[in-house]
Amino acid sequence: MFTITKEVYFCYGHRLMNHGGKCRHLHGHSVKAAISITRENLNNQSMVCDFSDVKECVENYVNSYLDHNFLLHKDDPIIPALIQNNERFLALDEHPTAEVLSKMIFNHLKESDFHVTKVELWETASASASYSE
Ligand SMILES: [Zn+2]
Numbered sequence: 001m002f003t004i005t006k007e008v009y010f011c012y013g014h015r016l017m018n019h020g021g022k023c024r025h026l027h028g029h030s031v032k033a034a035i036s037i038t039r040e041n042l043n044n045q046s047m048v049c050d051f052s053d054v055k056e057c058v059e060n061y062v063n064s065y066l067d068h069n070f071l072l073h074k075d076d077p078i079i080p081a082l083i084q085n086n087e088r089f090l091a092l093d094e095h096p097t098a099e100v101l102s103k104m105i106f107n108h109l110k111e112s113d114f115h116v117t118k119v120e121l122w123e124t125a126s127a128s129a130s131y132s133e
Helices: 051-065 079-084 098-111
Strands: 002-014 027-039 069-073 090-092 116-124 127-132
Touching: 002 051, 027 051, 027 098, 051 098, 069 079, 098 116, 098 127
Parallel strands: 002 069, 069 090
Antiparallel strands: 002 027, 027 116, 116 127
16 A cells, blocks of 8 residues: 655634633634545556645645635634624534544545545644544
């Protein structure tokens, strides 16, 4: 089995409504997403796939939905104020944790026919969450 891993960097704001600590307040992260693609056999270029193809696919998604965006649960009471102030946000069915964002990126790659096996999102230098299948 062969695996390649590509890292992509981006920023977002969020808050976790039901969190008991400081994460319930508006704050932001500058994150690294590490995307792993696995194949049993290499292609005719002796690669799993081209790093730049993974980068393009992830960055298209990240730039459209996540980067410099405000990620909120759909029931967050701050949403009307953001709409009133013409601010960009993305309302999710789930709380906007690193776990949920990992799965969103994973699903986009899977739908784009990459043999993605794991997306790990580093929210700080010492804390990451991942989704894998
Ligand atoms: Zn946070």
